[in-house]
Amino acid sequence: MKTALLASLAMLALLASAQAQSPKTPADWVQQLGADNLKDRDAASAALLSLGAEARDAVRDALDSKDPEVKSRAQDLWKNLRWFVVPGADRDIKLLVAEADKGNISQETWQAFVHKHGAESIRFVEEIEKLDREESALIPANSSELHQNNYYPGLQAVLDAAQPVEVARVISETDSPKDRANLMSLLDKITPANAQLKTALNWVQIQTALWNYQEAYDFGRDYSLRNPGYEMAQQCAIAVDRGAMFDKVNATAKKDIAGETDPDQLCAKLSFYTGLFVNLEKKPAIDPLYNLLPKDATAKASDASLRRLVETLLSAGMPQRAAAALHNVQSAEGLYMRSAADVQLQNEPLADADWSDAMTQLDDLDDSKKKETFYSLGELMRDWHDERAVVMWQKILAIDPDNTVYDANSCFRMGEFLEARRDYANAAEFYSKGLDIASKINNGVMVATGPDGRSVGSGQQAVLDKIRELKTRAAREKSLFNTPTSAGGGQ
Amino acid sequence: MQFSGLFALLHLVLFIQLPVHKATTHAQTAPAAQAPQQAAQAPMQPAAQPSPTPAPAVAAATPAVAAATPPPKDNGKTLSGIDEAMIWVTSKTPRIKVETARGVSFNIDFATHSALCLSHISAELNTEPRGLTLSFNPTDGLLRASYDKEAKALDIFLRSSKEPLCTLPLKPSTVTTRVLLRQRQQLALFAVPPDGSQATLVWLGTVSYVLNFRNAGQYELCKDLKITMGKRDIPLEEFRSGIKIDALDEIADVVVTGRSPAGEAFKHSYTFDYKDVTKLVDGAYGSFMKAAGNPTTDDEAAAKQPPVQFTQ
Numbered sequence: 001m002k003t004a005l006l007a008s009l010a011m012l013a014l015l016a017s018a019q020a021q022s023p024k025t026p027a028d029w030v031q032q033l034g035a036d037n038l039k040d041r042d043a044a045s046a047a048l049l050s051l052g053a054e055a056r057d058a059v060r061d062a063l064d065s066k067d068p069e070v071k072s073r074a075q076d077l078w079k080n081l082r083w084f085v086v087p088g089a090d091r092d093i094k095l096l097v098a099e100a101d102k103g104n105i106s107q108e109t110w111q112a113f114v115h116k117h118g119a120e121s122i123r124f125v126e127e128i129e130k131l132d133r134e135e136s137a138l139i140p141a142n143s144s145e146l147h148q149n150n151y152y153p154g155l156q157a158v159l160d161a162a163q164p165v166e167v168a169r170v171i172s173e174t175d176s177p178k179d180r181a182n183l184m185s186l187l188d189k190i191t192p193a194n195a196q197l198k199t200a201l202n203w204v205q206i207q208t209a210l211w212n213y214q215e216a217y218d219f220g221r222d223y224s225l226r227n228p229g230y231e232m233a234q235q236c237a238i239a240v241d242r243g244a245m246f247d248k249v250n251a252t253a254k255k256d257i258a259g260e261t262d263p264d265q266l267c268a269k270l271s272f273y274t275g276l277f278v279n280l281e282k283k284p285a286i287d288p289l290y291n292l293l294p295k296d297a298t299a300k301a302s303d304a305s306l307r308r309l310v311e312t313l314l315s316a317g318m319p320q321r322a323a324a325a326l327h328n329v330q331s332a333e334g335l336y337m338r339s340a341a342d343v344q345l346q347n348e349p350l351a352d353a354d355w356s357d358a359m360t361q362l363d364d365l366d367d368s369k370k371k372e373t374f375y376s377l378g379e380l381m382r383d384w385h386d387e388r389a390v391v392m393w394q395k396i397l398a399i400d401p402d403n404t405v406y407d408a409n410s411c412f413r414m415g416e417f418l419e420a421r422r423d424y425a426n427a428a429e430f431y432s433k434g435l436d437i438a439s440k441i442n443n444g445v446m447v448a449t450g451p452d453g454r455s456v457g458s459g460q461q462a463v464l465d466k467i468r469e470l471k472t473r474a475a476r477e478k479s480l481f482n483t484p485t486s487a488g489g490g491q
Numbered sequence: 492m493q494f495s496g497l498f499a500l501l502h503l504v505l506f507i508q509l510p511v512h513k514a515t516t517h518a519q520t521a522p523a524a525q526a527p528q529q530a531a532q533a534p535m536q537p538a539a540q541p542s543p544t545p546a547p548a549v550a551a552a553t554p555a556v557a558a559a560t561p562p563p564k565d566n567g568k569t570l571s572g573i574d575e576a577m578i579w580v581t582s583k584t585p586r587i588k589v590e591t592a593r594g595v596s597f598n599i600d601f602a603t604h605s606a607l608c609l610s611h612i613s614a615e616l617n618t619e620p621r622g623l624t625l626s627f628n629p630t631d632g633l634l635r636a637s638y639d640k641e642a643k644a645l646d647i648f649l650r651s652s653k654e655p656l657c658t659l660p661l662k663p664s665t666v667t668t669r670v671l672l673r674q675r676q677q678l679a680l681f682a683v684p685p686d687g688s689q690a691t692l693v694w695l696g697t698v699s700y701v702l703n704f705r706n707a708g709q710y711e712l713c714k715d716l717k718i719t720m721g722k723r724d725i726p727l728e729e730f731r732s733g734i735k736i737d738a739l740d741e742i743a744d745v746v747v748t749g750r751s752p753a754g755e756a757f758k759h760s761y762t763f764d765y766k767d768v769t770k771l772v773d774g775a776y777g778s779f780m781k782a783a784g785n786p787t788t789d790d791e792a793a794a795k796q797p798p799v800q801f802t803q
Contacts, residue, residue: 165712168712168752172712210752242706244568
């Protein structure tokens with residue numbers, strides 16, 4: 001009995017000792033913020049600050065403490081700890097906050113942060129936006145607090161660089177309904193009017209992953225009516241399909257088309273709904289839309305609007321509709337597009353006649369307008385993979401004066417064309433000539449863009465790099481061609 | 492008799508022409524060493540169409556298949572499985588993909604591909620009750636086939652029986668006629684010479700099937716997911732990559748329950764009608780054979796017209 005009692009006492013002593021040695025939790029440190037001793041209070045503040053993200057929730061809870069000392073210290077700590085919302089990113093967040101204190105966080109910094117920390121980065125963006133929303137009135141203009149518009153490039157970076165489904169997962173797995181609503185309203189800061197294509201596509205994908213099909217579709221439709229391109233129609237089709245919204249969308253489309261009087265908007269709508277229904281494999285629903293149109297409904301549409309519509313129709317295998325939309329065009333571009341539709345209809349004589357008319361139209365233009373019109377048509381032909389575009393660029397270069405922006409660009413296009421044909425030496429010459437012309441044009445800006453259409457840095461440097469690369473290739477080809485081989489040297 | 496009470500139903504494939512828009516081979520994506528030249532000889536490769544017309548926009552897009560459906564109820568909806576799922580006919584070591592416009596596609600090995608290309612007529616042998624595999628294996632299988640010149644029909648027998656289980660009308664041709672008999676996962680290719688003297692088993696193979704739900708991705712963020720096909724539990728990963736079944740008679744309604752990304756309970760039912768499924772697959776086999784160069788236009792044409800002679 002005595003032995004058992006001694007053993008129990010020994011166990012209790014060990015337990016007490018272990019408890020005394022165990023590290024303090026954030027809640028313990030928060031409690032210590034209200035200690036009698038100043039040294040203890042300062043130690044608690046320092047400890048909580050060093051804990052970073054781990055102490056965030058405990059400090060947030062202490063913001064409403066009834067102990068004025070605890071509340072005051074918690075508020076001080078919160079200015080730093082509130083940002084630590086991304087798991088494992090405390091150190092990078094400190095750097096971002098420091099950069100924000102100096103001014104704005106650059107787009108590049110945001111992108112690097114999002115690349116490293118992924119979709120969770122949206123929580124940090126949301127925290128910045130929250131500060132703007134809740135406290136901007138309290139921040140003096142000269143404050144070193146995060147500047148209010150820092151969140152937007154961050155939001156763009158998240159939408160551009162993070163996987164949409166992962167962003168959706170972060171939102172979906174946020175337990176607090178209020179925090180989830182905040183994240184959702186953060187997404188609403190992106191609108192169809194201010195979004196770039198990738199941002200818009202990812203926005204729609206996020207909403208689709210969250211089963212917000214109507215929101216996804218509405219955004220995608222609005223974006224599509226402002227911007228040409230077929231990708232958004234594909235995304236919208238997924239939302240419509242998963243949301244079983246086809247009947248509703250079809251009914252709305254009919255009203256939308258029947259009520260549209262602006263020919264350019266009409267082309268945009270027809271193009272969108274055609275692309276949407278093709279992606280939904282609901283092609284039979286397309287014809288009834290066109291049957292609603294009064295005669296010559298698209299007659300006054302601009303070439304750009306018609307081009308958008310015709311591209312969609314030709315891609316959908318509906319050349320008859322394309323030809324009908326173009327039946328009374330007069331411009332060279334319009335005639336060219338109709339000739340393309342004629343080719344798809346296998347009506348070669350009509351295609352030749354339209355092409356010929358287009359050329360006659362161009363030749364009849366004033367010299368002052370020729371270059372611009374040739375270039376515009378050349379760009380269309382290039383986009384449609386028609387090699388006859390070369391003729392346009394050659395015509396531009398043959399017309400005086402030879403120092404316009406069209407000449408410079410025609411040289412670059414010729415360079416591109418010749419490079420594809422492995423004529424590297426001549427391609428390099430055209431690039432050099434283009435660069436030479438461009439450098440003499442006042443107020444000119446040379447822009448180099450990547451495959452996604454975004455700027456990839458200095459245009460001049462890009463052209464110089466290209467010339468160097470082409471010359472190297474040309475030299476290599478020449479040396480290969482001139483090197484006699486042992487087997488074939490004598491032949 | 493061990494199999495008394497069973498009877499086999501035979502029905503012919505109707506050669507419903509499904510437009511085939513794409514034929515790809517693994518060789519196109521696999522390393523060169525794994526890509527023998529035959530891979531490029533998929534029979535349904537669409538002819539290249541030289542065209543100066545522009546090739547922009549939607550045509551290059553991945554097609555989203557049409558929505559199925561009754562209007563959704565609040566948290567539950569019933570969808571036609573045949574509209575929502577693509578059925579893949581697959582071999583164990585697939586090398587050639589042949590995608591049809593909708594419904595059924597093939598991902599098969601060279602041998603199966605060749606057998607399908609050589610076939611002039613295809614027929615499926617169904618058993619009742621379903622789920623019984625009757626082997627055509629000549630050494631120990633239960634089924635055999637024999638051509639009856641008098642009746643102008645291909646008879647299928649239980650091995651020891653003298654009375655045919657079923658009969659496939661097949662008029663003699665001026666060239667060898669090849670008949671592909673399908674029984675659950677088995678494919679048995681028989682050759683009947685012009686004189687109708689015999690029906691020789693020339694190839695025996697197996698395929699399995701994969702049901703790919705095109706909207707499986709929508710459940711990515713759902714919680715408490717439970718997916719079943721009939722009584723079988725389907726892990727989410729299998730649902731995402733495609734539900735594997737040995738034979739079409741294993742297809743049953745698929746039910747997905749859980750909570751949506753917003754936390755609301757839901758139930759999605761994908762219903763399958765076995766007859767519709769088999770009709771669709773029959774049509775796909777027929778379409779495959781026809782696209783491979785088989786001149787038959789309907790189920791009896793092989794017997795009425797001389798089929799093209801293929802060299803093995």
